[in-house]
Amino acid sequence: MNSSIGRYGLGWSVGTLKGTGERMVWKDGALPGHHAMVVMLPDSDRAVIVLQNAYHQLRAQEFGDAAFGVARMLSGAAPRTTPTDPLVIALPWAMAGLAAVLLLCVAGPALRRLPGRRAAARARSRRRIVLTATASVTGALTLAALLWWLPSSLGGTPAMALLWIPDVGWGLVAAFVLALLLAAERTVLAALDLRWQRAAAP
Incomplete structure (x- = not known):
């Protein structure tokens, strides 16, 4: 300063x-x-x-x-150089990277052929399907909650982040929406896996 x-x-x-x-x-x-x-x-x-x-x-x-x-x-003095906070540079890239990873997680099941998924579901136990889905949904919802809380930790709201730090704000919103989509997708897929698993049971 x-x-x-x-x-x-x-x-x-x-x-x-x-x-x-x-x-x-x-x-x-x-x-x-x-x-x-x-x-x-x-x-x-x-x-x-x-x-x-x-x-x-x-x-x-x-x-x-x-x-x-x-x-x-x-006043006759030389101006001073203000160093840029590394967080200011890293945070937008971190939000963009997180959104990219979540997008891949959401798009992953769509890249897998349906017959192969059915066969995998029939080979898994009901307990494994439920535990895997519960862990995935819990993790995605926890991440969404943390992303929603992040602006308040900086003294603002998500709407304020979009106005005052848009590069971070839009990355945060994208990651938040994708985390919710991931939780919804994993819930639907678990329901389908359980249905196929029951259909395959003798």
Whole structure:
């Protein structure tokens, strides 16, 4: 962070600009896809306004430090580089990867021919079919619950995630829907396996 906040009131923060010791008053605001910030330097009678046609909630510090960097240059100091949090880079890819794995799990049974599935169901015991289906459905529903809870752990809701971190939000929604589909699919397939298993019983 390129600033040191001393006081806060009426939406404005009062502090000093790091590396210069100069007094600073600043305020920022954001909408999905937009960020604005004003930094006032009363000692030098200067102000900086930075408008950006981009915004990402997990990278809020980087957007703010763009304005602080300009203020530092006005004060004769070099701007500082804000490191990107590795989580910000990894999380979208993790959500996309999870959605891809779930899609393969859902599509897998469709790639298997029906006669082969019937033969496999007849060769399995009723207990094995029930236990396998119960484990699969429980795992898929648990994953869906965790995905639904994830935005609240970051202080938001799924709808807010779609607005403020859309790359993560859409991956999360896709994975959540696919997890529910997987649970439903495994339930239907278990019912069919039990039906075929009973039909094959002498």
